Amino acid sequence: MAGYTSVTAEDLAHMLEVIGAGSIEELFDVIPAGVRLGREIDLPAGEPEQAVYAELRRLAARNVSAEDEITFLGAGMYDHYVPSIIDMLMSRSEFLTPYTPYQPEVSQGGLQVMFEYQTAISELTGLPVSNASVYEGPSAVGAAAYLAKLANQRRRVLVSRGVHPHSRATLATLAIGYGTAIDEISLDDGVTDLAALHAALADDVSAIVIQQPNFLGAIEDVQALAAAAHEHGALVICSADPLTLGVLEAPGNQGVDVCVGEGQTLGNRLDFGGPSFGFFAATQKHIRAMPGRIAGETTDADGRRGFVLTLQTREQHIRREKATSNICTSQALNALGGVVYLSWLGRQGIVELGELMLQRTHYARETLDALDGVCKLHDRPVVREFGLRLDVGDRAAVTRVLDRCAQAGINAGFALGHEYEEYADGLLVAITELRSRADIDRLAEVLGAAVAAEQSASTVSGAAA
Amino acid sequence: MAGYTSVTAEDLAHMLEVIGAGSIEELFDVIPAGVRLGREIDLPAGEPEQAVYAELRRLAARNVSAEDEITFLGAGMYDHYVPSIIDMLMSRSEFLTPYTPYQPEVSQGGLQVMFEYQTAISELTGLPVSNASVYEGPSAVGAAAYLAKLANQRRRVLVSRGVHPHSRATLATLAIGYGTAIDEISLDDGVTDLAALHAALADDVSAIVIQQPNFLGAIEDVQALAAAAHEHGALVICSADPLTLGVLEAPGNQGVDVCVGEGQTLGNRLDFGGPSFGFFAATQKHIRAMPGRIAGETTDADGRRGFVLTLQTREQHIRREKATSNICTSQALNALGGVVYLSWLGRQGIVELGELMLQRTHYARETLDALDGVCKLHDRPVVREFGLRLDVGDRAAVTRVLDRCAQAGINAGFALGHEYEEYADGLLVAITELRSRADIDRLAEVLGAAVAAEQSASTVSGAAA
Amino acid sequence: MSPAPETQTPQQRERATTIFEKGAPGRRAFRAPPLDVPPVDGLVPSALRRAVPPRLPEASEPEIVRHYVNLSKRNFDLDSGFYPLGSCTMKHNPRLHERVAALPGHARLHPLQDPRRAQGALELMFNLQEALAEIAGLPHVSLQPSAGSHGELAGVLLTRAYHADRGEERTKVLTPDSAHGTNPATVTMAGYEVVKVKLDAAGGVDLDDLRAKTDESVACLMLTNPSTLGIFDPNVEEMARIVHGVGATLYYDGANLNAVMGYSRPGDMGFDIVHFNLHKTFTQPHGGGGPGAGPIAVSDRIEPYLPRPQVVRKAAWAPTGERGSSDEAANGRLVGGPPTFDLDDDRPKSIGKLRGFQGNYGVFVRTYAYIRSLGAEGLKDVSEVAVLNANYVLARLKAEVGDMLPLAFGERCMHEFVLSGAPMKKQLGIRTLDLAKRLLDHGMHPPTVYFPLVVEEALLVEPTETETRETLDAFVDAIAAIVQEAAEDPEIARNAPYGTPVRRLDEAGAAKRPRVRQVLTPAAPDGAG
Amino acid sequence: MSPAPETQTPQQRERATTIFEKGAPGRRAFRAPPLDVPPVDGLVPSALRRAVPPRLPEASEPEIVRHYVNLSKRNFDLDSGFYPLGSCTMKHNPRLHERVAALPGHARLHPLQDPRRAQGALELMFNLQEALAEIAGLPHVSLQPSAGSHGELAGVLLTRAYHADRGEERTKVLTPDSAHGTNPATVTMAGYEVVKVKLDAAGGVDLDDLRAKTDESVACLMLTNPSTLGIFDPNVEEMARIVHGVGATLYYDGANLNAVMGYSRPGDMGFDIVHFNLHKTFTQPHGGGGPGAGPIAVSDRIEPYLPRPQVVRKAAWAPTGERGSSDEAANGRLVGGPPTFDLDDDRPKSIGKLRGFQGNYGVFVRTYAYIRSLGAEGLKDVSEVAVLNANYVLARLKAEVGDMLPLAFGERCMHEFVLSGAPMKKQLGIRTLDLAKRLLDHGMHPPTVYFPLVVEEALLVEPTETETRETLDAFVDAIAAIVQEAAEDPEIARNAPYGTPVRRLDEAGAAKRPRVRQVLTPAAPDGAG
Numbered sequence A, B: 001m002a003g004y005t006s007v008t009a010e011d012l013a014h015m016l017e018v019i020g021a022g023s024i025e026e027l028f029d030v031i032p033a034g035v036r037l038g039r040e041i042d043l044p045a046g047e048p049e050q051a052v053y054a055e056l057r058r059l060a061a062r063n064v065s066a067e068d069e070i071t072f073l074g075a076g077m078y079d080h081y082v083p084s085i086i087d088m089l090m091s092r093s094e095f096l097t098p099y100t101p102y103q104p105e106v107s108q109g110g111l112q113v114m115f116e117y118q119t120a121i122s123e124l125t126g127l128p129v130s131n132a133s134v135y136e137g138p139s140a141v142g143a144a145a146y147l148a149k150l151a152n153q154r155r156r157v158l159v160s161r162g163v164h165p166h167s168r169a170t171l172a173t174l175a176i177g178y179g180t181a182i183d184e185i186s187l188d189d190g191v192t193d194l195a196a197l198h199a200a201l202a203d204d205v206s207a208i209v210i211q212q213p214n215f216l217g218a219i220e221d222v223q224a225l226a227a228a229a230h231e232h233g234a235l236v237i238c239s240a241d242p243l244t245l246g247v248l249e250a251p252g253n254q255g256v257d258v259c260v261g262e263g264q265t266l267g268n269r270l271d272f273g274g275p276s277f278g279f280f281a282a283t284q285k286h287i288r289a290m291p292g293r294i295a296g297e298t299t300d301a302d303g304r305r306g307f308v309l310t311l312q313t314r315e316q317h318i319r320r321e322k323a324t325s326n327i328c329t330s331q332a333l334n335a336l337g338g339v340v341y342l343s344w345l346g347r348q349g350i351v352e353l354g355e356l357m358l359q360r361t362h363y364a365r366e367t368l369d370a371l372d373g374v375c376k377l378h379d380r381p382v383v384r385e386f387g388l389r390l391d392v393g394d395r396a397a398v399t400r401v402l403d404r405c406a407q408a409g410i411n412a413g414f415a416l417g418h419e420y421e422e423y424a425d426g427l428l429v430a431i432t433e434l435r436s437r438a439d440i441d442r443l444a445e446v447l448g449a450a451v452a453a454e455q456s457a458s459t460v461s462g463a464a465a
Numbered sequence C, D: 001m002s003p004a005p006e007t008q009t010p011q012q013r014e015r016a017t018t019i020f021e022k023g024a025p026g027r028r029a030f031r032a033p034p035l036d037v038p039p040v041d042g043l044v045p046s047a048l049r050r051a052v053p054p055r056l057p058e059a060s061e062p063e064i065v066r067h068y069v070n071l072s073k074r075n076f077d078l079d080s081g082f083y084p085l086g087s088c089t090m091k092h093n094p095r096l097h098e099r100v101a102a103l104p105g106h107a108r109l110h111p112l113q114d115p116r117r118a119q120g121a122l123e124l125m126f127n128l129q130e131a132l133a134e135i136a137g138l139p140h141v142s143l144q145p146s147a148g149s150h151g152e153l154a155g156v157l158l159t160r161a162y163h164a165d166r167g168e169e170r171t172k173v174l175t176p177d178s179a180h181g182t183n184p185a186t187v188t189m190a191g192y193e194v195v196k197v198k199l200d201a202a203g204g205v206d207l208d209d210l211r212a213k214t215d216e217s218v219a220c221l222m223l224t225n226p227s228t229l230g231i232f233d234p235n236v237e238e239m240a241r242i243v244h245g246v247g248a249t250l251y252y253d254g255a256n257l258n259a260v261m262g263y264s265r266p267g268d269m270g271f272d273i274v275h276f277n278l279h280k281t282f283t284q285p286h287g288g289g290g291p292g293a294g295p296i297a298v299s300d301r302i303e304p305y306l307p308r309p310q311v312v313r314k315a316a317w318a319p320t321g322e323r324g325s326s327d328e329a330a331n332g333r334l335v336g337g338p339p340t341f342d343l344d345d346d347r348p349k350s351i352g353k354l355r356g357f358q359g360n361y362g363v364f365v366r367t368y369a370y371i372r373s374l375g376a377e378g379l380k381d382v383s384e385v386a387v388l389n390a391n392y393v394l395a396r397l398k399a400e401v402g403d404m405l406p407l408a409f410g411e412r413c414m415h416e417f418v419l420s421g422a423p424m425k426k427q428l429g430i431r432t433l434d435l436a437k438r439l440l441d442h443g444m445h446p447p448t449v450y451f452p453l454v455v456e457e458a459l460l461v462e463p464t465e466t467e468t469r470e471t472l473d474a475f476v477d478a479i480a481a482i483v484q485e486a487a488e489d490p491e492i493a494r495n496a497p498y499g500t501p502v503r504r505l506d507e508a509g510a511a512k513r514p515r516v517r518q519v520l521t522p523a524a525p526d527g528a529g
């Protein structure tokens, strides 16, 4: 008996007798000799709780987290404040430990949470149908393009380079499976090039994919892009940051057919990238082509209001190879965090928070743009993130600048060169409600110094060369 | 509307109308002008959750906790591992947020926990009656002496100097109230001086108070001390460390009439001294003189087994000035932690843990005793704590030694000089399951160096003088 | 009228079993760290060694978790429903407080850590002392008492020390009939005689009776204001004059402070000593009966006697390491600058210690977070809404069931009020107890019943400020429905509750033959089996 | 036979209301930090600015907490009772895992943090890759997939990339009739045609049918072993020969890995690709339907195509700051020594990315803690006890109700087994569904019902290893009692459950007129009211 089992010697004797077996090993006799391990698993022995806790603390201490530095790193996940009621609710056994609500009579809690979550996502996106969550943001983009394929059987998708690089990469990977070709639409001064989109559009285009705000932080003119796509009968897929939708127009009101996105900013932790959740919303006409779980309202035998998983004929456990998606286990617990967060933030709060991000981001952008050797990457309106160019040379130089900032306890942001050759000197800076004006001023101080140091260092070595 | 209230303008108008008042202020008209504050409270304005969290984090960071150093500090509270199931259970709303179980139909959870807790304490102490908790250790000693007074109306109590200084101080403070005189019994080579006790005992002695293990870590011969007291009809009160009772004889089997103690070591956090809980157990004959809540087993209208608060005629809310104690709110949540911890530790675990402490403590004591300038304070058997003498001179010198250790990331223990003039050069060192042999060896290294440094420093200055 | 067997809930079906009745010999959750030192035999002489290991439960972690999770589900709690338990101030418990209290820098800080290395904790305690002093209107605070009644005991012992220091021997303490039971109980424990003071027609203290009973033998008057009747006593100034006139102290039971913050302070009312119930006014979760904390605030003349140690701020620290070593070197590891706060144990006139260490620090962290969150404006809002909510419920109940459940005294109330169930008992044949039990079927916790003792069939209702109007309305509707239901069939209430895990328990039987622990089966000395 | 109105539970009395139906205009929980920069107007052009603010709930924190706490109480959960949901491995979720996952160093680590400053996370992932490789018996691991079906998709796409790289075009994937629905669904999404393979009389794959359907057009055979019938297919070696014979890959659906750890590894069985369900075998809490994680392990020939990035260990780091600056200076702030782990994105033949960042790290932390807690011995114990418990329940059910609920195939089982309710339906007139619903009144979650599809009125029972013998006995007794009860009065089961908050919901109606969101009342553009 080790770990969490509880079979005593007495139990074992009794159970084997009832089974009619001489030993536990006997129960494994069906496994042919040829496929047996024939030795013990080669892993260290188990340890007591206190030792495992100590080991995981040691590993945690080797990471520089948002608690250890002032961070302006974003690029898809953001360091927002997670209110304490979320930890409390997500850690309640009743939410944490059940599985998919197959038995609605004892799952009304989870089912109603899904229904409320769907309502919140529909309201945010301006689209009438939301599912109960998908894995996360980038794979949601891939799932949306699959829905487009099922909807119009076309096999080409146009993707703006303003879409998160991970979303584009994931889409490309999944599209190979369902046989859809991907073409990219370039950017023009920070936003999707409308002319380039017009040029690329044709009647074989299944869908266009855009992001709001886009990866460079710029607000896209979704309306215009959507209109262009619709001219050719292509669906419009928009990946949106839900936390900006208090101040940005609802995609559903701008002609978007399918709105997906990363839900981490809604009360979920950074967790080094997951688990969080992806949301998936669409127009009414796609309701029977949606992937994943959907909760619906109904009544019980006594006429009480209740909720169930509905439209299950879309799903793999019923339709198997004809299902609209293979997704099964999704992100229910994280979606709970999302709807609790939105309830906590509330109708006024989501506007106030958006406004605060707008103002501080504007302040940060202007302040940094004023530094020597630093300038804006584009001049488009932004909400909580923006691009800069550092006049220090190549990508390695930018990394050295970031290292200097890190030593001063500042994480200055994301080096765009990792994902865009054209922005080898680019830096992406994110501002949340946790970054005060004082933090921003400190960033300016540290970044300015780091850029200056890098510049002089390189001229020195330049001279030396 | 600020903080956690929810009265909207509409609510307010409606409510005032129903009440028939013109304003909220009007509801306070009964307060005479002469006693009104007449200004706003002089405190800073309220802050959002994220700011309060940041402030409390700042304060936490100014403390050197057991997470930040290797600590051998004990002297009444100990750094044991608190298993994660305890946080989880103590933070469940159903245990965290109700009050005293006045309505048993909806309080069976709390009441049964009390019943299980009482069972565990009775079993540990070897005494048939336990209450559901008192505040903490030292005040429990004061409460026990009050029970003795109620029991035999005598007005003198003998206290061993081996009893925790805080317990002795608290007893003295409370005894003034109920008019009991306190005399101390000295120690002889680390344990209560039996001869001195015999000499001090007389038929006016209400009770003797001893501690197991005593403040210097030594195991007392409770049986002998109890026998002496009983010869004079005095009650025997023993303050015990419950976590040592897996290896030490149950006080109830040694003639102790009332066993109390500090419960922190049973799954409660250090919390800079509280909240934890005190336990209080006694022989059957004192059941109706016990302080505090007691849960009892009974049946409900349908014959189901159930639990209620019982023997309430002892308590202040029924008996008022005739109550056996004034205690009302106690430490129910902490006692829950205690019984969960004991269940987790289990019948084998409490012996194994005690054995581990015995062995490591012995190893530590011998290892440190071997250092130059360091020797044992006494040679008595110990369980998890022991006294040392540092050959460095006065109490300030010991403090300097501890400072040197602190700089090396080691908290070497408690300077006995704070509480015992006779041990101005004394150091009390505690060992728990969290202090490995490697930690102990590191302590030896650091302490040895610190003592040597202090010795040479003082000879230098001595020479200089 | 108990539910039909086949329609019972799982909780009603299942017999309660304790953790001692679960598990099996040999099962375990804990696994000991390996012995990493050379083992030595006989470290404990066999005479002192325990012969029979304690018969603690033997269960796996999953069994333990499931057992206690299921027990928790047999509790009603504030996070689940309305809990208008009068005198207890069952207000919302913010989870932020649990989060910050759990930060290792607070939760794993040893109480005897050198003050120079516990500056965060001492700063927090110092700031809290200052805040509580301002809220009480009294300059000096001790955070040490563990709960309200502990604070009361401190207060009466302070009074004794104060008089003793002036060579006075006093023997009596006055408490009004409406006083909470802890007041008289405290007086007895502190060695004084309790003298009861009558109430006047308005529910306040009868001034004539007070005057008649106040003389040089009186040490103190203990008062709750607003009282446990929810009434603010308008004569408090006169009472102070009377009591101070004979040199006695005036003690303020702060359990009802939630009613007056921002409007009036005990100090302004003339009190010498006040206790706070941090678990009431300042929302420490009640934990099923604690933990709490009962700090006290006192006037200048009482200050010398306060318990030790006190948290103090000092200009600078004398480095222990003379010989000009750096602060760092001299003071050991420091965090966040040089130390400025200390524990002062050197208080010659102090009554001494009321408990170990410095008090329930974990409670202080929560209280401090609460005061920082609300601020001055928020604390005033607390009292305003608490009083508004109470008066709203009172007004609606008057309109709905005023004839059956009349208000005991006066017209309005402060943060709570007392109804009498006497007419309901007479006319409908159901007692306040029956009403309370039937409320359980409506998913609400009943108000305090049969307290204060001065009101027949008393129902003491304290909604608190964190409840919504909708909840208050639902409560009133439930009471009205129960009274209505009783008019048609009183048996329903008399046999209530129905939906709870157990129904009406035999308390008399429990007290007659007390079974206060599980009787465990004897075990072999080796502890096996 | 629904409970009489007056004896209903509070949950049954109260109508379900959503958070959108609670609160009131103007209520709030969030308070924004003050604006600390000079405000600027029109930062968002009005054309892009949202006209009508989203109609999110307006509620106070106490309302929100109470709402969701009460919702939670309308769930059945694993911490409260037996949950033998076949194929889902509902084993105990240790709370230690939640504690360590919440450490800020893990929970607040940004996924794009420079690898040199995320060494703890990368070390953990690297160690986990190694451990999973050993457990699978396959050398290379990618942690990226978000769940089992995501892992399946990765596996089939890897197969496609593998064949494409060798210039082969294949069109079919084989799945047995007992396969989980995600298998065929995955095949379709990956652009292949599903070819079903029959089962033989013993419930295993029919080798003749497999041979008949296996040719050069087949890309892969997806197999679950033990199968969803709880049967270990003894012909797995022969199947591998057949499938490999035509150059196809063999995919192992790892959902049932809990049955064989320490006895046999997919790699030993000849599989090329395996997915793990960390939320099953490795006890990530199921969260009401996720999160989970579905890492994959593969053989050497598949390795080049694994998703990017991969976590790798390297000898040393080239400091980014040349010019001989110190490691520290060169690499920025470092914790715990020089970096040795990195993310490798440079994988030319990779299928690319399946999702953002590096996968569900929070799940990895829990899994790693679990593997460290159990160790090799513990993992073997897991499978042994899982199989022991399943066979014990099976044996007892055979004895008690074998005639009504016979085992679908064979005599014994691995970690789970499938009964058929067909005889019970025929002879007692209650369906497997009715049995399941009645179990709810016994406080237990029913097994998986109506899956696998190959068994009529299927009941798929998976007790898991963390349940006690007492719990298993209680389950058997409950089933027996229900069958017994039905023999006397089938109506009781047909109308069950009774004690639950709601009873038998109208699923057909829900699907006919789907109401998948709350319809909110229109709001004024200014968002007020």
Ligand SMILES: Cc1ncc(COP(=O)(O)O)c(C=O)c1O
Residues within 6 Å of the ligand: B327, B328, B329, C087, C088, C147, C148, C149, C150, C180, C182, C183, C224, C228, C253, C255, C256, C277, C292, C294
């Ligand atoms: C009016 C009053 N005074 C004193 C007390 C005692 O406070 P505590 O329970 O914190 O000891 C209470 C609380 O029960 C009370 O309501």
Ligand SMILES: Cc1ncc(COP(=O)(O)O)c(C=O)c1O
Residues within 6 Å of the ligand: A327, A328, A329, D087, D088, D147, D148, D149, D150, D180, D182, D183, D224, D228, D253, D255, D256, D277, D292, D294
């Ligand atoms: C046999 C089997 N295969 C695959 C899956 C799919 O795994 P997941 O739900 O993690 O996507 C499951 C779990 O539902 C399963 O039981």
